[in-house]
Amino acid sequence: xxxxxxxxxxxxxxxxxxxxxxxxxxxxxxxxxxxxxxxxxxxxxxxxxxxxxxxxxxxxxxxxxxxxxxxxxxxxxxxxxxxxxxxxxxxxxxxxxxxxxxxxxxxxxxxxxxxxxxxxxxxxxxxxxxxxxxxxxxxxxxxxxxxxxxxxxxxxxxxxxxxxxxxxxxxxxxxxxxxxxxxxxxxxxxxxxxxxxxxxxxxxxxxxx
Ligand code: 5RP
Ligand code: MG
Numbered sequence: 001x002x003x004x005x006x007x008x009x010x011x012x013x014x015x016x017x018x019x020x021x022x023x024x025x026x027x028x029x030x031x032x033x034x035x036x037x038x039x040x041x042x043x044x045x046x047x048x049x050x051x052x053x054x055x056x057x058x059x060x061x062x063x064x065x066x067x068x069x070x071x072x073x074x075x076x077x078x079x080x081x082x083x084x085x086x087x088x089x090x091x092x093x094x095x096x097x098x099x100x101x102x103x104x105x106x107x108x109x110x111x112x113x114x115x116x117x118x119x120x121x122x123x124x125x126x127x128x129x130x131x132x133x134x135x136x137x138x139x140x141x142x143x144x145x146x147x148x149x150x151x152x153x154x155x156x157x158x159x160x161x162x163x164x165x166x167x168x169x170x171x172x173x174x175x176x177x178x179x180x181x182x183x184x185x186x187x188x189x190x191x192x193x194x195x196x197x198x199x200x201x202x203x204x205x206x207x208x209x
Pocket of ligand 2: 006030032033059
């Protein structure tokens with residue numbers, strides 16, 4: 001099980017200061033969507049060079065022009081791009097094609113996908129092998145968690161690895177661990193904790209127990 005640290009509402013300087021202290025607890029550093037809006041691919045290039053033991057995921061949430069946008073992400077040094085499961089299968093196929101060319105991976109973010117088993121079948125058929133269960137911040141704000149969706153996902157994936165994201169923190173991590181996702185993504189649960197370094201360490205230890 002891997003820990004992915006999502007860096008969303010953070011500046012580049014603060015992200016480096018945090019990562020200098022926590023990168024040894026983190027398997028995948030996510031350059032989050034708001035961070036990409038602010039800084040583009042610059043954090044991807046910087047983190048790739050500064051933290052060579054971590055993989056880098058750019059949370060691009062691609063919706064169109066899959067091959068082109070995924071290629072831009074991989075050229076910057078990302079190990080993973082993300083594409084939205086709700087988009088056209090052609091766009092997802094384009095991302096998968098680019099990932100294969102660069103020896104990288106595409107994670108399909110299933111945020112707002114309604115018929116999960118049907119969509120999983122369709123996207124696995126075009127070569128997807130990494131799927132993310134995700135309840136976004138707006139849905140979190142009305143009390144939705146990704147726990148049930150994770151159980152549903154684990155019961156219908158054929159061969160893909162599964163990640164889960166959506167408000168997970170130290171208090172809830174055990175519930176998610178029980179469902180055995182390959183990657184647990186934590187953003188606010190670390191960045192917004194009173195002591196982000198202690199939170200990262202405790203979550204890392206909980207995952208690796
Ligand atoms: C929001 C995202 C976040 O990166 C993801 O939800 C993880 O952050 P948090 O743990 O704070 O929910 O992609 O769209
Ligand atoms: Mg994200």
